Every structure is written in C-alpha cells, then in structure tokens.
Amino acid sequence: MFYVFHVDVNSAYLSWEAVYRLQQGDSLDLRTIPAVVGGSEADRHGIVLAKSIPAKKYGIHTGETLYGARQKCPGLVVVPPRYELYIKCSEAMVAIMNQYVPLIQRYSIDEAFLHYQLPPDMMPGQGAEAAAVAAARRLKTQIRQELGFTVNVGIGPNKLLAKMASEFQKPDQVHTLFRHEVPEKMWPLPVQELFFVGRATARKLRGYNIFSIGQLAATDPKLIHCWLKKPGLLIWQYANGLDDSRVTDEPMPVKSIGNSNTLSFDVTDRATAHQILLALCETTAMRLRKIRRCAQVISVTLRSSELITYRHQCRLTSPTDVTSLLWQESCRLFDNFWRKEPLRHMGVHLSDLCSNEYYQLSLFHQHLEKHHQLDRTIDALRLRFGTRAVFRGCFSHSPIQPLMGGVLQDQEAEYPMMVSYL
DNA sequence: TCTGGGGTCCTAGGACCC
DNA sequence: TCTGGGGTCCTAGGACCC
Missing domain, CATH: 3.40.1170.60 (MutS, DNA mismatch repair protein, domain I)
Structure with a gap:
C-alpha cells in the first residue's frame, strides 16, 4: 500500500x-x-x-x-x-526528500514524484491518509527550514492525482486528492486545469459544451476519442482520476537532442547562417557523443523575424556523431529550404538515435577516423579546461558565439519526462 | 528593445512496394 | 486498361509538458 x-x-x-x-x-x-x-x-x-x-x-x-x-x-x-544556482537548490531539495523515501522520480528541475510506502501493518483508510499527510508536512517544513524556500506537496493514489493536488492553493501547502475526494475537489475545476489539457484542447472541448473536468469525465469516451483521437482517451482517463504509470527513478532513454537559439540580431546572409549552424552543431554533437549515441535524422529549424517557424529534416545515409558531418548536412538542408527572409532564431535537432558502438568498431570508415579523433580530443579538452578552451578559427573575429545552446557540465541535470502516453 | 529553450508523442499525407 | 488495398517509410506540423 x-x-x-x-x-x-x-x-x-x-x-x-x-x-x-x-x-x-x-x-x-x-x-x-x-x-x-x-x-x-x-x-x-x-x-x-x-x-x-x-x-x-x-x-x-x-x-x-x-x-x-x-x-x-x-x-x-x-x-x-x-x-547553476537553481540546479544546486534542486539537488539540495532532493537530498532532503531522500531522507523520507527511497524512490524519487525527478520530473523537472523543480518537481518530483515520491513513492511513499505505508508501514506493512497499516491498512488503507483514514489512518493511512493521516500518516501520509503528516509525513508530507514534515518534509515540507524541513525544506523550508533548511533551504529557505517553500513547496506544495500533493498526495494521491497515483501520479496524476498527486500532481493535480499540488496545484491547489499555494504556497507552502499540503493537499490531498484521494479517490473519494475526486468528485468534490477535482470535477468542479475548469477543464483546462487538467494535466494535458492545453489551450487548443480546452477550446475544442468548450466547442462540445464541456467546461469542467467533471463534464469531461462523464462524457462517453468513444465520443472523446472521435473528437480528439488518442490524446482524448488519455485526458478522459485523467478526468476520471485514472493513471497507472509508476514512480520510477530509471532514466528514460533519450529520443532526440537539439539546441536552438534566438539570435541577438537578424541573420540575412548565408555565410553567417552557416556559422551559426556550426555553433549549434558543436554543442548538439557534443551532447550526442556524451550519451554515446549516433543520429540518423537531422533537422534544422528556422524562425523568421516575422515569427514564422518552419523546419526541415532528412535521414542521414549512415548514423554519425561527427560534428563536421552533421554541420555539412545542416548546411545542405538550410540551403535547400531557407526562404531568404531575415532570421531571428535557428536550431539543430538530432533524432532517431542509435548506439555508437558499431560505428566505433567499424574500420570501413577509416577516412572518418581522424574526425572521430578530433571530436574526442576537443571534447576532452573542453571537459578539462572549460568549454571555451577550444573553438574553431572561423569564430575568432566573429560576433557569433562558437558554442550555442546548453553548455555541458559534469553535474548537468537530466530530468526524465513523465510517461504521458501509456 | 515584443514573443525562450529543452523535450515527447501523435497524425496526416505522400511515396513506394507488393 | 474503369482508378483495390494493405503495409512501411518519411516528412511536416501540431499539441502538450516544464
């Protein structure tokens, strides 16, 4: 229990x-x-x-x-x-939570799910609920006293209801959302307050005269499925308090990585754009190598000064983690689809990731071996002397940062996302 | 000098194959 | 020579989360 x-x-x-x-x-x-x-x-x-x-x-x-x-x-x-400060605060909070439960799922830098096991002799009921609330209060108070900031703790029979409960009145509160409390505490809320109901879905639901979570819960799921497809079934289950996903501290496998950046000036020429793509490929490929993966699909995202965003992707002829090859592909994509308007934002994303093991063993790519060596050497130098220790010559007299996007750090936190689609 | 950056998942439509 | 149908792969776009 x-x-x-x-x-x-x-x-x-x-x-x-x-x-x-x-x-x-x-x-x-x-x-x-x-x-x-x-x-x-x-x-x-x-x-x-x-x-x-x-x-x-x-x-x-x-x-x-x-x-x-x-x-x-x-x-x-x-x-x-x-x-850097926020990461430290998050770590300190998790250290305290560890004193209460052994199983913690970090959901983001400021959110976590805890699996709170009741003593084996305790049966479900008001005693168990009171015990859980008391533990949550102690946790909340200890965080406030030792770290100086406040948290909300939501308690429920599953992750969904616990998360909904933590959204109730703030700050510095413990709320419960046990199954028997769902009709009273959750069903009267506006439907857009339900997890996974965003602006677009809320608008559609209102078009079908569904305004509250309770109304959604009472609607025939076949109808919702017809209107909203697969996500519709998910939110119908959520509206009924149903969620069987587990609290887990196992990291989710990474499906894609990317870096993007809103530029401090509009880019209007191809050469500058290519240089920015290089700065983005440097960080993205470095992260890819750090998790020992190769990418099979690369995509380039552009946002115009008019805030029109578009993206093109292509499949690589063979998986790679080599910065220069990824850069080459990103430039080729860019040249093929840039609409020649000023750009305020650019991004590079890698997906369809696979293991880099075969690749590393492959002797067929001997001409690539020097690229591998180069990337490995640069990664090691940046790890040891800082990310600015080595950069490409073309950046030396340029206003463009040689590395764009998330900077790698030893303690870089990785927060697996909640399994939303079960 | 008004609109970030990191992700995941789903769906529609076209190309292509048998 | 009157145009079925299933399946896979790929791309673009959209929705949601923090």
Whole structure:
C-alpha cells in the first residue's frame, strides 16, 4: 500500500533567487513584491521565466514578454536567471526528500514524484491518509527550514492525482486528492486545469459544451476519442482520476537532442547562417557523443523575424556523431529550404538515435577516423579546461558565439519526462 | 528593445512496394 | 486498361509538458 507525493517548488526560479539574495545580505525578499525572473531583452530573450505571487496578481504569467509584463505592472522588478544556482537548490531539495523515501522520480528541475510506502501493518483508510499527510508536512517544513524556500506537496493514489493536488492553493501547502475526494475537489475545476489539457484542447472541448473536468469525465469516451483521437482517451482517463504509470527513478532513454537559439540580431546572409549552424552543431554533437549515441535524422529549424517557424529534416545515409558531418548536412538542408527572409532564431535537432558502438568498431570508415579523433580530443579538452578552451578559427573575429545552446557540465541535470502516453 | 529553450508523442499525407 | 488495398517509410506540423 502506497501513496504518491508530488512536490512542486513554489515560483521555483524566483524563490531560489530570493533566498540567495537574502543569504547574500539583501534585505528585500523578491517573493513579497511584484518581481519576475526574466531573460535578457537586449539579446531578445525577454520573457518571464518565473513570477512572484504579487506579480501574478497583476495578471503576469510565465512565458509572456517582459514588455507586456511591465505594461501590466510598471514598477515590476526583473532579475536575470542563474541556472547553476537553481540546479544546486534542486539537488539540495532532493537530498532532503531522500531522507523520507527511497524512490524519487525527478520530473523537472523543480518537481518530483515520491513513492511513499505505508508501514506493512497499516491498512488503507483514514489512518493511512493521516500518516501520509503528516509525513508530507514534515518534509515540507524541513525544506523550508533548511533551504529557505517553500513547496506544495500533493498526495494521491497515483501520479496524476498527486500532481493535480499540488496545484491547489499555494504556497507552502499540503493537499490531498484521494479517490473519494475526486468528485468534490477535482470535477468542479475548469477543464483546462487538467494535466494535458492545453489551450487548443480546452477550446475544442468548450466547442462540445464541456467546461469542467467533471463534464469531461462523464462524457462517453468513444465520443472523446472521435473528437480528439488518442490524446482524448488519455485526458478522459485523467478526468476520471485514472493513471497507472509508476514512480520510477530509471532514466528514460533519450529520443532526440537539439539546441536552438534566438539570435541577438537578424541573420540575412548565408555565410553567417552557416556559422551559426556550426555553433549549434558543436554543442548538439557534443551532447550526442556524451550519451554515446549516433543520429540518423537531422533537422534544422528556422524562425523568421516575422515569427514564422518552419523546419526541415532528412535521414542521414549512415548514423554519425561527427560534428563536421552533421554541420555539412545542416548546411545542405538550410540551403535547400531557407526562404531568404531575415532570421531571428535557428536550431539543430538530432533524432532517431542509435548506439555508437558499431560505428566505433567499424574500420570501413577509416577516412572518418581522424574526425572521430578530433571530436574526442576537443571534447576532452573542453571537459578539462572549460568549454571555451577550444573553438574553431572561423569564430575568432566573429560576433557569433562558437558554442550555442546548453553548455555541458559534469553535474548537468537530466530530468526524465513523465510517461504521458501509456 | 515584443514573443525562450529543452523535450515527447501523435497524425496526416505522400511515396513506394507488393 | 474503369482508378483495390494493405503495409512501411518519411516528412511536416501540431499539441502538450516544464
């Protein structure tokens, strides 16, 4: 007999930033004023990454532009993100959770599922529920006292209901959503608050006169399937509180990796675009080699200054992890489909990954051997001396960063996604 | 100086094969 | 010479999550 806990850090980036600043001697607590963590507007990354509860009261939401957020709240305080700090905060929280349960599934940097096993002599019922709530309260309090930030803990019989419960009133709360509480606590909620019901699905459901989670739960699943195909069945199950996915700490196999970047200036010429593709291929291929995979499909994504996004992909003649080969392919794709308009964003993604073992053993690719050697050597140098230790000559007198996208670090956190489609 | 970056999964439609 | 049908592979696009 077990329950699932879902732990969710309240306003994660903003809370962590606030705690850090207080520790550094700042007297102002960002959580108590309208404040957001936001990207750099000069670099055209100006969106809200996290908001304080007072900022939320102005109608500011995550993902909107800082420009828009300031319109809603002229005195808004904006602070830049500090990802290394957030990773440390996340690690510290998981260390505390480990004192409570042995099985933890990290779902994102600020969310985790815990498998809470009841003592073998305890039968399901009010005693068991009370025991779970008491444990969750202790966990929540310990995190607050030792780390200085607050979390919500949702308790349920499965991951879905635990996650829904953690979304109830915030901050610093423990909520339950046991099966017998579903009609009272979950069914009256608007349908878009159900996990996996986004804006598009909510709009469609409203078109069918379904406004609440309870209405969705009471609809014939055949009908939902007809309207929304496979995801429809999933959300119908969720609406009924059904989810049999397990809490697991086994990492999910990586299906694809990629890096993309909104550029600080619009790109209008082919040579610059090719150089940016190289900077993106460098990081993406480095990550690919780190997980010992080769890619069989490569795709290039472009976003125009008018914010039109399009993507083209192709299958490689043979799997590879060689930076220069991936770059070559990305340039070929780019030349074939770029519509010649100014570009504000470019990306390179690799998918259909396979093991690199055969490839490494292959002696047929002797002419590739020097590429392998080169990549391996560069990877090792960057690991030892930092990612900026080695870069290609073409970047030396260029405004373009030689490596674009996520920087590899030893402690780089990888968070497996929830198994959404069962 | 107004719109990020990392993913997963599903579906439709075309090409191609038998 | 009046155009079935199943299956696979591939690509583009969309939806969702944090």
